[in-house]
Amino acid sequence: MAITQDIPQDNSSTKVWLITGTSSGMGRALVKSALERNDKVIATARVLEQIQDLRSLADSSRLYLMQLDITDSQDVINSKVTEAVEVWGHIDVLVNNAGTGVKMILEEGGVEGIIRQFKTNVFGVMAVTYAVLPHMRRRLSGTIVITGSRSAFANEFPSVGTYAASKAAIHALGESLATELRPFSIRVLIIQPGSFRTDCIMHPNYAQKKIKDYQEVDQKTKSFFLALNGKQPNDPARGMDIVVDVVRGEGRAADKPFPLWLALGADAVRDIRAKATRIVESLDVYQDLSVAVGYDQP
């Protein structure tokens, strides 16, 4: 799989962005960044009232607010996306930002916990993407941004397994989308943020039951996240400004090819690099055994 996508885009024109989950954090920061470049934004949220204040950023000629819960049925999401397309006639960039960062001991959450986490971070993201794709395929143009996470690479910490798995799944789906959409000149960008100062760190715990054996580790984990809250190293405004640079092919990304993966944050770069190194080391150590299974081997 190529690390870049050499698909020509018209970066000179105003772009129309559809962004999910703009009531807070990265989504809210991205709305501001895109509007500052004079682009047009359809900002969505589960509860419309929570984004009314965004109206102070731009008038209705450049900003449209829309209610969208990404866990609604495909039919509901399709009709919302049709509404979004009708605002300015098309969508150039879909940003699948909405997500939840569940912290949960795996055994306490059970399968139900995994399903609930995947409902938003995987099924919801794909449902919105499926709704947008027919419009982009018709135009032979578009960019899909998938919000992954560094956690998919660095999940040796208790209670992030379900979240990490959901982000690993969406990374893989994003890579497959990039392959399948290339013939239609639709690009995919998978961002992998490190620790950003948003509400994500305090998202709910879906534990179905409490198991005494995990009490201590559960408590330590809670204390760790509480202590980190408000001290995360990365700035959502800076992160989303980079995303706009990359999607628009300007600013700090002006002389770079369009990537498939984009780590955001020094912590993300460190952890993804460390995991890649460990995988290569493991391949090296076991290579003779790994290749020995082929029919063509002696």
Ligand SMILES: NC(=O)c1ccc[n+]([C@@H]2O[C@H](COP(=O)([O-])OP(=O)(O)OC[C@H]3O[C@@H](n4cnc5c(N)ncnc54)[C@H](OP(=O)(O)O)[C@@H]3O)[C@@H](O)[C@H]2O)c1
């Ligand atoms: N912050 C980090 O360190 C970090 C690191 C890696 C990846 N990420 C990812 O970045 C994305 C944004 O998170 P954030 O850090 O900005 O946290 P955030 O401030 O809590 O924002 C999450 C957003 O997703 C929305 N959302 C949740 N469930 C939704 C649903 N079913 N339908 C529509 N919107 C929904 C939330 O809306 P409500 O207000 O309605 O709940 C909120 O606007 C997420 O995908 C997260 O996994 C964050």
